[in-house]
Amino acid sequence: MRIGVDVGGTNTDAVAMSGSEVVGWSKAVTTPDVTDGIVTAVRAVLDDCGASPDAIGAVMIGTTHFTNALVEGRRLVPTAVVRLGLPATRGLPPFIDWPERLRAVLGDHVYLCHGGHEFDGRLISPIDHDELRAAAQDIVSKGVSSVAVASVFSPVDDSFEAEARDVLAGEAPELDISLSSEIGRLGLLERENAAVVNACLRPLAERTVSGLIGALVELGLDCPLHVSQNDGTLMSADFARRYPVATFASGPTNSMRGAAFLSGIRDGVVIDVGGTTSDVGVLVHGFPREASTAVSVAGVRTNFRMPDVLSLGLGGGSLVRSGNGADGDGGDVTVGPDSVGYELTDRALVFGGGELTATDIAAAAGMADIGDRSTVSDVDAGLVGNAVECMQDMLATAVEQMKTSADPVPVVVVGGGGVLVRDGLAGASETIRPDYFSVASAIGAAIAQVGAETDRVYSMASMTRDEAMAEARSVTSQRAVDAGADAATVEITDIDEIPLTYLPSNAIRIRVKAVGDLATGNGVSGGGVGT
Known part of the structure; x- marks a missing residue:
C-alpha cells in the first residue's frame, strides 16, 4: 500500500492506494508549517482505511512549498552566479532580467569568468582556475554559500561546469553548487536563471525534506519518501534536496495524472478547480503537455521543463459581485479573481x-449539495443564473485556448471545486467528473513513476547520429535511476531530434525522457530516505 499527498494552498489531500484501488482519503487544511498539515492528513487517511503504518510501502508528496517561496521572495538565501563565457556575454550579465525585489534578496553577486563553448563544441576561451579560486574566496568572504554555475552552451559540452564546480569546491568545500547543465535547456539566460533559482532554494529544500522525513517518523512510517516533479513523475528525497526547482508546478501535473488515471482518458483537457484558481492543462498519452517556450516564475524567465497550464482566477472561494439590473435580471456579474481562499468555511x-x-452559487443552482443551502435560498435567481453562465464561459474559453484544433475533446474535471463545472461545457465532447475527483492530485502523486530528462546538442563532427542517440538514451536512463527508479524498469518514453540546419558540423539537438517504476526502498533513516 502507498500514500499520496498533495499540499495545496488551501487544502492538503491524502489518499491510500492498494494497487489501483483507493482504500482511503482525507482532506486537511494546509498549515503554515506544511508538515503539520501532512501529519494530520496522513493520520486521517490511515484511520479511514484502517491500515497500520507498517503496511505502507512508500509515501509520495507533491508540494507548492518551493514555488511559494520564490513567489513570496521569502526563505531564499543570497546566491552567487559564476558564468563561464568571457570575453563573450558581457553585454547581458546575470540577473539582468530579474525583478528588483528578488535581486535584492539574492544579493546580485556576479562573477564573469573565462570559459564556455561555441554551439559546435569549440572553445570560447580556456577555463582559468586561478580566476575561479579568487571568485570562491570572494564569495565566502561575503558570507554566501549557494552558487550557480553556468557555462555558455553547456548543453553541448558540460565539462567546464563540472570542472568549475570541482575548483570552487576545492577552494571552499562549504559551497553548495548548482550546475545549469543539470537543470535547464538551451538558452543561456533562461538556463542560468533556472540554476540560480535552484541554488537559492537548496537550503530550504534541505530543511523541508528533513521536515517531511520527520513527519513520516512521527507517523511511525518506515518507508521511502518520494517527491513529485513537474512532469508528472517522482524523484527521491535526496534528489529533491539537490533539485528543488524540479517541484515547480507539480500540483497541476499531479492533478492531470490523477485525472488520466481515474477517467481512463489519455488525450484530452483537464480542469483542476481549487479554492482560488482553476488550472487548465492538456493530456498527451496520459502525461501533461509540456510548455514549448520559456516560462516565467515569479517574474523570472526559465527554461526547465514545465507543464503547459493556463490558470484563471476562478475557484470555490471566488467572490461573486453583481451590478444593478432589473428585477430577476441579475445585472452584470463578475466571478473572481479575488477569493476568500482557505477562509471559505468561515466566510x-x-x-x-x-x-x-x-460555492454559494453552485449550491443555489443545485449543482452542489454543500453546507446549509437554506442560507442561499433568497439569492436572486437572475444573479445565480448569470453567475453560473459567467463561470461556464470562463472555463469554456480557457479550454478553447488550450486546444490545438476546433474539434471537441474530452474534458476531465477534478479538484475540490469541480462542482462549479456544469455538464455539457462548450467545446467538450464529454464532461467527465470521475470518482474521487476532489483528491485527484493526491492520487496522481500516489500512482506516479520516476522520471528524468536530458536536452543536449551533439556535433556530428565528432560522432555519428547513432552514437549521439545512444549516449542521450544512456545518460537519461542513468538520471532516472539516480532519481530513484528501478534500473530494470526504466524505459525511454519520448525522443525529440531536431537538426540545427544552418549550423556547421551537422549539429543536432536531442531531447530524451525516461520513466521507470519506483525502486524498492529501505525505509526512513536519520540521514534521509532509502531508494
Whole structure:
C-alpha cells in the first residue's frame, strides 16, 4: 500500500492506494508549517482505511512549498552566479532580467569568468582556475554559500561546469553548487536563471525534506519518501534536496495524472478547480503537455521543463459581485479573481458567513449539495443564473485556448471545486467528473513513476547520429535511476531530434525522457530516505 499527498494552498489531500484501488482519503487544511498539515492528513487517511503504518510501502508528496517561496521572495538565501563565457556575454550579465525585489534578496553577486563553448563544441576561451579560486574566496568572504554555475552552451559540452564546480569546491568545500547543465535547456539566460533559482532554494529544500522525513517518523512510517516533479513523475528525497526547482508546478501535473488515471482518458483537457484558481492543462498519452517556450516564475524567465497550464482566477472561494439590473435580471456579474481562499468555511454564505462565493452559487443552482443551502435560498435567481453562465464561459474559453484544433475533446474535471463545472461545457465532447475527483492530485502523486530528462546538442563532427542517440538514451536512463527508479524498469518514453540546419558540423539537438517504476526502498533513516 502507498500514500499520496498533495499540499495545496488551501487544502492538503491524502489518499491510500492498494494497487489501483483507493482504500482511503482525507482532506486537511494546509498549515503554515506544511508538515503539520501532512501529519494530520496522513493520520486521517490511515484511520479511514484502517491500515497500520507498517503496511505502507512508500509515501509520495507533491508540494507548492518551493514555488511559494520564490513567489513570496521569502526563505531564499543570497546566491552567487559564476558564468563561464568571457570575453563573450558581457553585454547581458546575470540577473539582468530579474525583478528588483528578488535581486535584492539574492544579493546580485556576479562573477564573469573565462570559459564556455561555441554551439559546435569549440572553445570560447580556456577555463582559468586561478580566476575561479579568487571568485570562491570572494564569495565566502561575503558570507554566501549557494552558487550557480553556468557555462555558455553547456548543453553541448558540460565539462567546464563540472570542472568549475570541482575548483570552487576545492577552494571552499562549504559551497553548495548548482550546475545549469543539470537543470535547464538551451538558452543561456533562461538556463542560468533556472540554476540560480535552484541554488537559492537548496537550503530550504534541505530543511523541508528533513521536515517531511520527520513527519513520516512521527507517523511511525518506515518507508521511502518520494517527491513529485513537474512532469508528472517522482524523484527521491535526496534528489529533491539537490533539485528543488524540479517541484515547480507539480500540483497541476499531479492533478492531470490523477485525472488520466481515474477517467481512463489519455488525450484530452483537464480542469483542476481549487479554492482560488482553476488550472487548465492538456493530456498527451496520459502525461501533461509540456510548455514549448520559456516560462516565467515569479517574474523570472526559465527554461526547465514545465507543464503547459493556463490558470484563471476562478475557484470555490471566488467572490461573486453583481451590478444593478432589473428585477430577476441579475445585472452584470463578475466571478473572481479575488477569493476568500482557505477562509471559505468561515466566510461563504452556506457555511454561515456573509460573503457570496462561487460555492454559494453552485449550491443555489443545485449543482452542489454543500453546507446549509437554506442560507442561499433568497439569492436572486437572475444573479445565480448569470453567475453560473459567467463561470461556464470562463472555463469554456480557457479550454478553447488550450486546444490545438476546433474539434471537441474530452474534458476531465477534478479538484475540490469541480462542482462549479456544469455538464455539457462548450467545446467538450464529454464532461467527465470521475470518482474521487476532489483528491485527484493526491492520487496522481500516489500512482506516479520516476522520471528524468536530458536536452543536449551533439556535433556530428565528432560522432555519428547513432552514437549521439545512444549516449542521450544512456545518460537519461542513468538520471532516472539516480532519481530513484528501478534500473530494470526504466524505459525511454519520448525522443525529440531536431537538426540545427544552418549550423556547421551537422549539429543536432536531442531531447530524451525516461520513466521507470519506483525502486524498492529501505525505509526512513536519520540521514534521509532509502531508494
